Amino acid sequence: MPPSQESSHTITQGQAGLAAEIYPELAKAAKPNDNLFISPLSLTEGLVLALVGARGQTESELRALLGWPAASHPEMHVREYDQFLTETGDKKVQLSVANSIWLSDELTFEPGYLEATREALGASAEKLDFGGDPAGSAERINGWVSEQTRERIPKIVDASGFNDFTAAVLTNAVWFKADWSVPFEDGHTDEFTRGDGSKLDIYMMERIAPMAYRETRDGQAVSLPYGDDGRFVMEVYLPKDAATLRRWERNLDAMSLNTGAQSSGAEFDLRDAQEQEILLRLPRFEARFDQSVKTALIEAGIPCAFTADCADFAGMAPGPLRIDDVVHATFLRVDEEGTEAAAATAVKIIVTGSRMIPAVPQMIVDGPFLMAIRDRASGALIFFGRIADPTPVEKSQ
Numbered sequence: 506m507p508p509s510q511e512s513s514h515t516i517t518q519g520q521a522g523l524a525a526e527i528y529p530e531l532a533k534a535a536k537p538n539d540n541l542f543i544s545p546l547s548l549t550e551g552l553v554l555a556l557v558g559a560r561g562q563t564e565s566e567l568r569a570l571l572g573w574p575a576a577s578h579p580e581m582h583v584r585e586y587d588q589f590l591t592e593t594g595d596k597k598v599q600l601s602v603a604n605s606i607w608l609s610d611e612l613t614f615e616p617g618y619l620e621a622t623r624e625a626l627g628a629s630a631e632k633l634d635f636g637g638d639p640a641g642s643a644e645r646i647n648g649w650v651s652e653q654t655r656e657r658i659p660k661i662v663d664a665s666g667f668n669d670f671t672a673a674v675l676t677n678a679v680w681f682k683a684d685w686s687v688p689f690e691d692g693h694t695d696e697f698t699r700g701d702g703s704k705l706d707i708y709m710m711e712r713i714a715p716m717a718y719r720e721t722r723d724g725q726a727v728s729l730p731y732g733d734d735g736r737f738v739m740e741v742y743l744p745k746d747a748a749t750l751r752r753w754e755r756n757l758d759a760m761s762l763n764t765g766a767q768s769s770g771a772e773f774d775l776r777d778a779q780e781q782e783i784l785l786r787l788p789r790f791e792a793r794f795d796q797s798v799k800t801a802l803i804e805a806g807i808p809c810a811f812t813a814d815c816a817d818f819a820g821m822a823p824g825p826l827r828i829d830d831v832v833h834a835t836f837l838r839v840d841e842e843g844t845e846a847a848a849a850t851a852v853k854i855i856v857t858g859s860r861m862i863p864a865v866p867q868m869i870v871d872g873p874f875l876m877a878i879r880d881r882a883s884g885a886l887i888f889f890g891r892i893a894d895p896t897p898v899e900k901s902q
Contacts (some may be wrong), residue, residue: 509582511577511855512582512585513586515573515577515579516549516582516583516586518572519549519573520545520546521546521571522570522571522592523548523552523571523805524543524544524757526652526799526805527840528541528543529542529754529755529756529757530800530804531796532757533755535579535613537699537701538699538701539700540792540794541794542793542837542845543794543835544567544833545848546602546679546851547835547848548679548831548833548850549656550570550602550604550850551675551677551833551850551851551857552567552571552676552850552852553571553583553626553818553853554606554626554675554852555567555818556568556571556580557580557621557625557626557821558618558818558819558820559810559817560817560818561817561819562809562815562865563807563817563818564817566808566810567619567807567810568810569806570805570807576729580625580804581621581624581625582622582625583626584626584696587626587627589600590821592734593731593732593737594734595731595732595734595737596733597683597684597843599681599853600681600683600737601653601678601679602677603677603678603679603682604622604628604676604677604678605628605629605630605676605678605889606622606628606631606673606674606675606676607631607633607645607673608631608645609633609634609672610632610633610635611630611669612673612822612856613822613880614821614823615823615824617820618820619704623636623651628801630797631645635667635668635669635671636668636670636671636736639664639665639666639668639726640668641767642664642667642671642852643663643664644664646661646662646674647659647661647662650676650678653678653680654678654680654835654836654847654849656678656680657836657845658678658795658834658847658848658849660834660843661834661850662832662851662852666830670855670856671856672854672855673826674853674854674889675852676850677799677847677849677850678846678847679847679848680846680847680850681845681846681847682844682846683732683737683844684731684842684843685729685731685843685844686732686733686845687714688841688842688843689710689711689712689787689841690711690712690841691711691712692708692709692710692711692885693708693826694708695709695786699881700747701767707788707789708788708789709787709788709789710784710787710789710840710841711784711785711786712785713783713785714785715781716728716780716781716785717779717785718778719778719779722745722751723744724739724742724743724745725742725743726740726743726775726778727740727741727785728775729785731843735853739839739844740773740775741787742773743844749766756819765796766877775798787839789839790837790838791836791838791839791841792837792884793834793835793837794833794835795829795833795834795835796832796833797829797830797832797833798831798832799811799830799831801895802831809816811827811828813857815827819831823856825855825856826855827854827855827857828852828853829854830853830854831850831851831853832853833848833850834848834849834850835847835849836848839866843899
């Protein structure tokens with residue numbers, strides 16, 4: 506069953522709001538020739554895995570960024586929303602969305618958090634030894650992401666980022682593959698002008714057919730449907746020049762990306778575009794994006810979640826926790842037959858303050874002690890004695 510209209514609208518609106526906040530921040534840091542391709546769906550659900558365990562100001566900031574009111578708790582309907590999305594009803598369109606949480610085996614997590622993420626987001630949970638086996642932990646998480654994205658994103662985390670302070674990694678993976686409703690047939694090599702103005706010879710697919718098309722003083726736009734019913738589409742927006750592209754990206758927060766809203770009248774909404782016959786040339790291409798979005802999220806409005814003396818994830822685990830990093834990776838391939846795209850998001854949660862201490866016997870040598878140096882082969886006792894005043898020494902070079 507589809508989710509309620511209200512919750513569906515709120516979740517979709519949250520994705521649009523997040524994109525409008527975070528994309529301009531990423532664009533400011535990007536170089537002219539950088540591909541910048543994100544998945545608002547994946548980023549949203551990765552953050553929602555953290556939102557379920559957030560409290561106080563941390564929860565308030567996350568809800569404000571997503572535009573999700575606490576009164577209606579739209580996060581509790583994400584699983585229904587994902588089910589509605591993935592049941593495409595079209596054999597030419599495939600979409601999968603998966604969530605999983607990876608938990609430190611040295612920390613006790615709130616049963617309510619585990620139940621809520623499972624029920625609301627369909628998230629599986631697995632214990633990992635981040636400190637004792639960082640390589641194995643990274644391999645397990647990366648293996649899951651690779652499987653969920655059909656190997657398009659083989660890696661999202663690195664073992665070097667794991668230690669005894671790692672409390673959890675919250676992951677989302679999205680995979681999409683669809684055939685065009687009308688495939689491209691003809692094509693030829695043409696010249697493409699890159700972001701820095703340099704020229705590149707690239708293969709251009711070509712189609713002459715009726716399409717939803719719009720032309721304004723700022724540029725052109727076209728909507729390309731997938732599958733038999735056109736439920737899913739790719740929209741392409743071509744600015745008239747580089748300055749217009751920069752203005753679009755800079756002012757994205759002032760434009761509505763939420764095409765689910767009624768009569769948004771937004772720059773990036775082609776629902777009302779008139780269908781007419783046009784000649785379209787589109788590059789056949791493959792693009793990837795893989796980087797931390799931590800700085801962009803902080804600038805977008807959730808600094809508290811990353812700050813030790815402010816973050817509150819008491820709903821997740823009793824220890825002092827904060828988000829250490831949010832990594833986002835995407836893949837996009839477009840050719841004559843259709844489109845394949847994948848995305849993964851990893852939210853790394855760490856313990857702040859004191860180091861996590863496992864429930865094992867402890868020996869804290871903080872007073873006078875006896876020590877021995879011996880040869881175990883012969884039993885010879887080479888040194889033995891008491892140390893009551895251990896004078897500090899410099900580390901050997």
